[in-house]
Amino acid sequence: MPELPEVETVVRGLRAALPGRTITALRLGKTDFIEHVERLESALPGARIEEVRRFGKFIALRLAGGPAGNGTGRPQQWLLVHLGMTGRLTVCRPDVPDWPHTHVWLALDDARELRYADPRRFGQMRMVDEAGFPAFLSRLGGEPLEVPFEDFSAALERRVMIKALLLDQSVFRGLGNIYTDESLWRARIHPQRKAAQLSGRERAALYRAMRKILATAIQMGGSSISDYVDSDGNPGFFQLRHNAYGREGRPCRRCGAKIRRIIVAGRSSYFCPRCQRAPRGRRAARRA
DNA sequence: AGCTCTTCCTGAAAGC
């Protein structure tokens, strides 16, 4: 599942390939995951890619105006791509066979192609112009690796479960199920603890854990659990370092207790019942 | 406000 480290890895790859390139043609397969297909069809052919950025789990290609990028009156726009669960955005030569479920092909002026494949089509693709861009950004919270500790701590002043809060893209952008579980495990915090009830010490531990894990995961090219690959089609390796996610029944690497799986915020949540103590209410409820 | 449930979709895995 592509989360911040996976998307960052893809973006770094695209950044080496795309800026300065002009899109020469667009071909589409299934389009039910694309908002306003006609905008892509009118905006992309002839557009020049100026830069590649990441906003949380979104990949953003900034496009300048038409042929030669001047004087056409074409407004600057952004192509936003969200990989969802199984999205793959890759750059390759046209003779390379498609991944199954490839639905978007963008031909580039260096005779290569930018392709989007997504078996489940939980991903998203859409065009946003300069006027619409602030509205897009306003729905997202701060970047986990850029938020100062004071702001991080302030965002925790809510009565929601910490896991739900970390997954909420309007609070912090980019964390998903894997990295919330890994961060909570490292910080020894139970996923069902109320965010506002975390002590200063616990908040600091969580902040440090989250940053360390994201940074390390980026270094290792992200986690390849199901379909994730980078922009060259290669997997990441951080899944080998997971301590909680996907390890139900296996021993905690810190204390040896069996990792448990429960549903929190509608998601599978893996944690160590010994290192990550349940909140008071839950412990009492379990004893009863 | 916060929590659960539902929807989208496909392939892998479990069940019979």
Add this chain to the structure above:
DNA sequence: TGCTTTCAGGAAGAGC
């Protein structure tokens, strides 16, 4: 063996 059922999950929306 082979068919059918279940499950997973990012995000958004409904309902409580």
